Amino acid sequence: MIDITTLPDKAPQFDLRELFNAGMHYGHHKSKWHPRMAQFIHSEKDGVHIIDLAKTAEQMRLAYNLLYHFGSEGKVVIIVGTKRQARELVRSAGEDSGLLHITSRWLGGLMTNWAQVKKSIKHMVETEAKLADGTLTGRTKYEIVQIEKEVARAKRFFDGVRTLNELPAALIVLDPQKEKIAVAEAEKVGIPVIALVDTNTNPDEIDLVVPGNDDAVKSIEYFLQQMAAAYKAGKSGGKSPEKSGEKPAEAVPATQPKEVTPVKVEPTAAKAEERVAETEAEKPVEKSPATKKTEEKTPATPAKAKPAKKTAAKVEKKVKKTVAKKKGNS
Template sequence: MSIVRVEDLIEAGVHFGHRASRWNPKMRPYIYGKRNLIHIIDLRETVRGLLRAHKYLNNITSAAGGGLVLFVGTKRQAKEAIEREARRCGMPYVTERWLGGTLTNYRTIRDRLKRLTELEAMWLPAFENPKNADLNSYMKGMLNETGRLDLAKAPESAHIRTFSKKMVSTLSRELMKIQRNLAGIRDMTKLPNALVVVDPKREHIAVKEAQRMGIAVVSLIDTDSDPDLIDLPIPGNDDSIRSIELVLAKLADAVVEGRAAVVAKESNEPRARPQRQLGDRDRD
């Protein structure tokens, strides 16, 4: 099965590694050669890595109950693609600073997410249930041109209007800080089954937490990183936006296909017929 053409990988610049002076010797098996002091990644290994990762993600997301995949990429080149592809396949993501304990101290993270919902609920019309609102989209509508929360945009009945200007400012700063770091995982109700990471060297804290929790790591990994830390490495350029977009799109496709398989399986399963209660005649 082929999920990507080598020509597409070349066009996206996936084969360009880092300067040879910055390499990690453990990446030797994934390097084809060197050109102008730059390591060239063996795209045959990239295809193999993509195929293994695609199969793995498809398997865990098509299993009973559906697996959860957390997409992680905080570098500038990866942020937009991480959010876009994670949202496309309905999975959580982290594009801002990784908060220590996101996996190893998940209960605390859940408490912070509850606090986020409390703060956002203050901006809703009175008596509106926050569970019935798309809070991420709603709060974007509360921002002004500078990206700050604007009290003038809050409904007249919103609870936030009952506070002093100083308190509104304090609560708004708290809300924006939590939202910036945790909005992408607000619907992550359990620990993920796998992480998809762009640049494991940069995201080393996330990788270490995943290892401690026994969570598999799939990663686009460049020539300066240690592949031994990654369960399913995909050797490739992790600095090029086009390279990152191509690899993430293929991984997100695997998740989309896996989730679709679950839906198809559930729709084809015969519904259990309700059992008839035994009456006196049946007992006789």
Template sequence: MEQQEQYKEVTIKTLLESGAHFGHQRHRWNPKMKRFIFEERNGIYIIDLSKTLQQIRNAIQVVMNTVSKRKSILFVGTKKQAKSLIRECATQCGEFYVCERWLGGTLTNLTTIRQSIKKLERIEKKIALNADDLTKKELSLLTKEQIKLDRNFSGIRSMRKPPGLLIVVDPSREHIAVAEAKKLGVPVMALVDTNCNPDPIDYIIACNDDALKSIKLILEALTHAILQRKQELKLTTAKEDLEEEDSSKEEQEGAK
């Protein structure tokens, strides 16, 4: 994803084009989502996109503020429609992600998770240094273990403390991740469909969380905001370093 070239601004029009307004069928709704519903059409709830747009604008400010505080962000989405986008967007903006399976304790028992990641690192090192000395069976077993561990932990390998924000696609599916975040006081932002309970979510984005285009549009907007703020911070830091260097030179010249 060439973020700067392909980034599509979120508007009512682009939300409509992505199908973000289509909720679930009437019999599958959660009444707590009523305030985000515009109308019912042919047995399907239609989400109020004017509210969604405002929620996205608010979400953009939240992610930018999180980056400004030098806190990390963890993207979570394991459903088929979301997993590749979760990995792609998080990687693009240099943040953490879980897109295969949420392992219980990923946040609340991070010490144990870190032990599994260290095991992965040991296996990788063993394969890299001793591949020629291993039997085919030994190498096969180690490789299988490596693939399994890498699939589960590749997106959080360098995460040594809980993130500053969780971004979730489908909080009903990722309810364990949401519960762990709430337990630790980590704020949760989520793409919430009409069948979800919005109560545990701090920053709600009411939308179709099943349509690939809808998920892509919103995640890319958040990714773009993260990258933008990181670039601004980088420029600010560079300017401060330059000013400090100039000040130091002036002091040295004055001392001569």
């Protein structure tokens, strides 16, 4: 196994409060503990062992750096989690980060009988493709149904590792107590195991122990998120272009901005209509021939002059006559 203490530290600072909120400090009842886990136990409360979260954070930092290293090297890593409460979390973490995963029962011989397992995976993928494109000809309906059942059964075990072409570089195991067969096979073929280990498990069987609660959903989710993030970060930023043999892209020199020729903006439709209306208003209205003939026949009627105002002399004369008549009558 790689000397993890020499790997570059890429891990974030794990907050003990986050570990506490995830419930990673809860161990098993003291009656179920394994004495080898004493180094990771902080105390006991109500008969339940409390895990030392400071040591959990330190071990998780080492696991993060190792997963980052595997991601940067393009190595294959498999998550093994067949617990009911962990299956969907394992599948989601694997699909998001590119980690392969096994969520159904671990099929014995997956590591120790790899040559035969590789053939089984290849047969499953090819048969599934033939069923999809309809190239399985000359078969009865019953035979087709049996083949579909065979493929469905194979997918239960191999769907999460369908792209596996060689033995993985490492296993990430949730609850090594439950996944004993996977841990034993990995040890036989020399594959390192990174595991979330509770207080009821022998840590000596695990290469890299992350002490923590392996039963609670929050604890499992937090652990998987950190491992998936490490592997994904390594894949995306593990190698620089110089290391991988690629030349860095040459900088393109900045060009001088070209002179912009002013463009005359045509008037909008509304303004154009206003201009046309103004032009039409200024033009004299042309009369039709019929209107012209009618105007020639009909003489123009002179406008009646307004009566002139009476002068002051006429008014005086009229007043005198009226006064004289009144005197005569009297």
